[in-house]
Amino acid sequence: MASRVEANQRIARLSAHLYPSNLQMEDSSGMRRANCRAKGGAPGFKVAILGAAGGIGQPLAMLMKMNPLVSVLHLYDVVNAPGVTADISHMDTGAVVRGFLGQPQLDNALTGMDLVIIPAGVPRKPGMTRDDLFKINAGIVRTLCEGIARCCPKAIVNLISNPVNSTVPIAAEVFKKAGTYDPKRLLGVTMLDVVRANTFVAEVLGLDPREVDVPVVGGHSGVTILPLLSQVKPPCSFTQEETEYLTDRIQNGGTEVVEAKAGAGSATLSMAYAAVKFADACLRGLRGDAGIVECSFVASQVTELPFFATKVRLGRNGAEEIYQLGPLNEYERAGLEKAKRELAGSIQKGISFISK
Ligand SMILES: NC(=O)C1=CN([C@@H]2O[C@H](COP(=O)(O)OP(=O)(O)OC[C@H]3O[C@@H](n4cnc5c(N)ncnc54)[C@H](O)[C@@H]3O)[C@@H](O)[C@H]2O)C=CC1
Ligand SMILES: O=C([O-])CC(=O)C(=O)O
Numbered sequence: 491m492a493s494r495v496e497a498n499q500r501i502a503r504l505s506a507h508l509y510p511s512n513l514q515m516e517d518s519s520g521m522r523r524a525n526c527r528a529k530g531g532a533p534g535f536k537v538a539i540l541g542a543a544g545g546i547g548q549p550l551a552m553l554m555k556m557n558p559l560v561s562v563l564h565l566y567d568v569v570n571a572p573g574v575t576a577d578i579s580h581m582d583t584g585a586v587v588r589g590f591l592g593q594p595q596l597d598n599a600l601t602g603m604d605l606v607i608i609p610a611g612v613p614r615k616p617g618m619t620r621d622d623l624f625k626i627n628a629g630i631v632r633t634l635c636e637g638i639a640r641c642c643p644k645a646i647v648n649l650i651s652n653p654v655n656s657t658v659p660i661a662a663e664v665f666k667k668a669g670t671y672d673p674k675r676l677l678g679v680t681m682l683d684v685v686r687a688n689t690f691v692a693e694v695l696g697l698d699p700r701e702v703d704v705p706v707v708g709g710h711s712g713v714t715i716l717p718l719l720s721q722v723k724p725p726c727s728f729t730q731e732e733t734e735y736l737t738d739r740i741q742n743g744g745t746e747v748v749e750a751k752a753g754a755g756s757a758t759l760s761m762a763y764a765a766v767k768f769a770d771a772c773l774r775g776l777r778g779d780a781g782i783v784e785c786s787f788v789a790s791q792v793t794e795l796p797f798f799a800t801k802v803r804l805g806r807n808g809a810e811e812i813y814q815l816g817p818l819n820e821y822e823r824a825g826l827e828k829a830k831r832e833l834a835g836s837i838q839k840g841i842s843f844i845s846k
Contacts, residue, residue, distance in 0.1 A: 534558070534560055534584065534585070535559055535560055535561060535604040535605060535776060535777075536562040536603045536605075537563055537603065537604065537606075537607065538563075538564040538566060538599050538600055538607070539551055539607050540566045540599070540607070540609070541567055541608060541609040543569055543571055544567065544609060544610070546762050547609050548762075549758065549759055549762035550762040551565050551574060551587075552762075553762060553766040554585070554766060555581050556583050557585070557766065557770060557773070558584060559774070561584065561585060562585060562586050562602075563585045563586070564587075564588050564589075564599045564600075564603065565578065565587065565589045566591075566599035568591070568592055571591040575587055576589075593633075596633075596637045597640060597641050599637075600638055600640075600641035600645075601641045601642060602642065603642040603645045604642075604645055604646065604773075604776060605648065606646070607650065607765060607769055608634055608647065608648065608651055609651060609765065610631075610634060610651055611623065611631065611652065613652075613748075613758075614652070614744070614755075616749050616752065619711070620654075620712075620744070621653050621656070621711070621839075623652045623653055624653055624839065624843075627651050627653070627657060628843050630651065631649070631651050631660050632844065635647075635660070635661045635665065636664055639665055639667075640668075643665075643670035644672075646772050646808050647675060648679050648765065648768060648769055649676070650679045650765055652710070652711075653710075653711055654680065654710040654787055655714060655832075655833055655837060655840070656839050656840035657678070659796070659838075659839075659840030659841045660840040660841075660843055661676055662676055662789065663841055664844055673789035674810060676788065676808075677786040677788055677809060678710065678788065678799065679764070680709070680715075681764040681767055681768040681784065681785065682744075682757065682761050683710060683715050684705075684706050684785050685763065685764045685767070686739075686740055686743040686760075687704035687736075688703065690739050690743075691704050691717075691736060694732055694736060695726055701724065702722065702724075704717055704718070704722050704740075705718045705801055705816075706799070707785065707800045707801075707829075708825075708829040708833065709797075709799055709832075709833045712742070713828045714829045714833050715740060715741045716825045717737055717740045718815070719736060719737070720817070720819045730821075733821060743757075744756060768784060771784045772804055774804070775804030775805045775806065775810075776806055783802070783803050783804070784801070784802065784804060785801050785802070786799060786800075787799040788800075788809050791812075792812060792813075792814055793826075794830075795830060795834060795837060796837060
C-alpha cells in the first residue's frame with residue numbers, strides 16, 4: 491500500500507497537471523485545449539482587452555464574452571489575468587477566451603486582433619483631475635500602443651484610459667513613429683458622456699433614455715465635454731436653467747462618481763456598459779453594417795484642432811466619415827470656444843510626450 495507521503499506526492503503531481511502554477515491561460519481548463527474536440531474558430535471578430543482585470547476591464551470582459559460578434563476574446567493585464575480569464579471562460583457563450591499576464595505575453599495577446607480595447611491605467615481619486623493621471627497613464631498607453639503597432643497594426647483601437655484628450659494624441663504619435671498610423675482606426679471612447687447625457691436629458695424630459703439621442707462633442711474632461719442640447723432627438727427645447735443644469739451635470743458626471751466612490755476609483759460599471767456599446771458599434775461597422783453613427787474623439791478637421799470628438803460613421807475601416815458640428819446656439823458657441831482652449835493644451839501635451 492502506498493505510504494501517505496507517496497499518496498500526497500501523487501495528488502501534488504495530479505494537481506500540478508490540472509492546475510499548472512504558471513497557468514498558461516490558453517489552457518485554463520483542466521484538459522489541454524489541444525485535447526478538446528472543439529477548437530473554436532466560429533465566425534466573428536477577435537477582440538483584445540488591455541487592462542482586463544481592472545474595475546472597467548472585468549465587467550467589460552464579461553459583456554464582450556456575451557457579444558455574439560466576438561469569436562475570440564483575449565484578456566491581458568499585468569495582474570490577475572489568470573483569475574479573470576478562468577472565471578469568464580466558464581460562461582456558455584460563443585467566444586473563446588484566452589488570458590495573458592504581463593509584458594512578456596503582450597505580443598501574443600495582440601497578434602491577429604481586429605479590435606483592441608484599452609482600459610489600462612490608474613483611475614482618479616477625489617480632488618484629482620483627469621490630467622493628474624497623465625504621469626502614469628501616458629507611459630502605459632505608449633507601451634501598449636507600441637505592442638499594437640508591432641502585432642496588429644490594422645486593428646481598430648478603442649482608447650478608454652484617461653486623460654483621453656492626451657492619450658489619443660499619444661497613441662497617434664506612437665503609430666506615426668512606427669509607420670502604422672491610420673487615423674480612421676484610432677478612436678477615443680467618449681461614449682460614457684453620451685450615455686450620461688441621454689440619461690440626464692431623459693430624466694428632465696420625462697422620457698425613456700433609450701428614446702433620447704444627445705450628441706456630445708469636444709473632448710472627455712470638464713468643459714471640453716460639450717453636449718449639444720439644441721440637437722437632441724427627439725426635437726425638444728430647454729429653459730436656460732435646464733440647459734445650465736444639464737451641461738454642468740454632463741460635464742461633471744465623472745466627478746460625481748469619483749466623489750460618491752470616495753477613494754475607491756471612478757466609473758467602472760457604466761463605463762463598461764458604454765465601452766461595450768461603442769465596441770459593438772465598431773464591430774457592426776467592421777462587419778459592413780450601414781449607418782452606424784456614434785460620437786468619438788478622433789483625428790479631425792472639424793475645428794482647427796488636430797483631434798476633436800464628434801459624430802462619426804463607423805465602417806469596415808473604422809471612422810470612415812466625420813460629421814460637422816451642425817448649427818450651434820449662442821450658449822454652445824461660447825462652450826465650444828472654452829472647450830477648444832482647454833483641448834489645445836491637452837492635445838499638445840500628448841504629442842510632446844512622444845515627439846520631444
Ligand atoms: N474614457 C472614459 O470615459 C473613462 C475612462 N476611465 C479611465 O479608465 C482607466 C481605468 O480605470 P479603472 O478600470 O477604473 O482602473 P483600475 O485601476 O480598476 O484598472 C486598471 C487596470 O489596468 C491595469 N494596468 C495597469 N498598468 C497596465 C499595463 N501596463 N498594461 C496592462 N494593464 C495595466 C491594472 O493592473 C488594472 O487591472 C483609468 O485611466 C480611468 O480614468 C474611466 C472611466 C471612464
Ligand atoms: O471621471 C473619471 O475620472 C473617469 C471618467 O473619465 C468618467 O467617469 O467620465
